[in-house]
Amino acid sequence: MPSPARRRRSGEGARPSGSTALILAGRAFVRGRLQSVEIAIGDDGRIQSVGKVRSGGPRRDVGDAVILPAAVDLHVHLRDPGGPAEAETIATGTVGAALGGVTLVGEMPNTRPPVTSAEAWEEKARRVEGRAAVDVLLYGSPTVPRALPDLARHVGGFKLYLSPTTAIETPVRPAELPDLWRRLSEYRLPISVHAEDPALFRTEPPPVDPEGWNQHRPVDSEMSALRWLTEAPRPLRLNAAHVTTAEGVRLLREAGLCFEATPHHLLLSERSGSDARHKVNPPLRSEVERRGLWDAFRRGEIPVLASDHAPHPGDSKGLPFDRAPSGVPGVETMLPLMLAKARNGELDLGLLMVAACDRPARWLGQPVGRIAPGHRANLLVVDFTQRSTVVGRALRSPCGWSPFEGWEVIRPREHYRDGVRIVEAGEFVGTTTGRVVRPEFAPGEGDDEGSPTGGPVPGRSGI
Ligand code: NCD
Ligand code: ZN
Ligand code: ZN
Secondary structure, three states, rough: OHHHHHHHHHHHOOOOOOOOOEEEEEEEEEOOOOEEEEEEEOOOEEEEEEOOOOOOOOEEEEEEEEEEOOEEEEEEEEOOOOOOOOOOOOOHHHHHHHHEEEEEEEEEOOOOOOOOOOHHHHHHHHHHHOOOOEEEEEEOOOOOHHHHHHHOOOOOEEEEOOOOOEEEOOOOOHHHHHHHHHOOOOOOEEEEOOOOOHHHOOOOOOOOOHHHHHOOOOOOOOOOOOHHHHOOOOOOOEEEOEEEEEEEEHHHHOOOOEEEOOHEEEOOOOOOOOHHHOOOOOOOOOHHHHHHHHHHHOOOOOOOOOOOOOOOOHHHHOOOOOOOOOOOHHHHHHHHHHHHHOOOOOOOOHHHHHHHHHHHHHHHHOOOOOOOOOEEOOEEEEEEOEEEEEHHHOOOOHHHHHHHOOOEEOOOOEEEOOEEEEEEOEEOOOOOOOOEOOOOOOOOOOOOOOOOOOOOOOOOOOO
């Protein structure tokens, strides 16, 4: 069977195959702007066609709400297997994703045991089947050379840690990189990298709050490791995880690499909170750095928005600062926070859709993230008049807290997965039929608008 990318390119995706299961009608985000359309969805869960008037199936009009592609979060930690289950599991985290408008998550390998072998990957995949509310792409860690060829046949991507962080005690050393790049270049899989250079971490003074954490793991250490990435041979399919500064954005754009920024680095600074609930790697930066990153995002200079959803139990975050773990939850709030920013005119909806839906989907080789024929009908219905606020206790994650407590959000009213409603009136009504997915196409393939770092930068697309 041809890949979806090939079907799309040959134009076959535009031809209805099978019968029409549903026609969704309303203002939808199509080709970079909101327009009144009807979306025909086939009984295979794919979008058959998008046009003025469709026929041949039951029709649902979304009224004053808008239809958006669902988001892809390429960076989450669901703590499964190994826990702590009081923080998250695949079962809870994927429901949180569904409620937050995220239809596919990229699950990182720093679980216990870490995903360094095909056996560990299979153990994790078994936990997805029958328990996940949305699809899951499972990354592997390529640090055990003899396990790598077998691992590469299973994983959806790789994750490299260049500094210590949660559950990572021995990061990859810079001297090991050339050999690792060479071995990874055989697989054409996405490779995401946690880029901080531990040689530039400062030990004095001991960090006791988020400002101290920022001094301890300073911007220089992040820049140093990002430079290593710019020296990696092409065409590796790299993504720099959680970039925190405008300087980093400039460096990576010049190098033409894909990279992500998180809602917490875009919206919070080292002074947003004084305890370990604001301890995260890389640290929250100064307000000046934060603003620089936010402005870059608003200009469309950051390819991907990702949550780095890293929940920890509330108790552990109450430990003395130096003993508390790093990481904040975010998969359920990522898109709702940004939809509120778009509603308030602080962020262009088109730029948000590209960064939260289309580019991460392309980078992971998934036929989602766009309302276009041949793509899966993974869609959201959003009523922009329905504002609410974040209440940590009310989020699906058992960790029960959020660094965005009290922030304004707009949550999706409905979420369709393969044309089937899994969220209705803001409540999860779906089943646990989420699947393990792997890239279906490489960058460039199925990519009519450019590289994963480039792509369309739509103009103003008012809500
Ligand atoms: C992450 C975690 O807790 O797994 N923590 C974090 O501070 N971001 C790991 C990581 O992404 O570095
Ligand atoms: Zn990281
Ligand atoms: Zn992470």
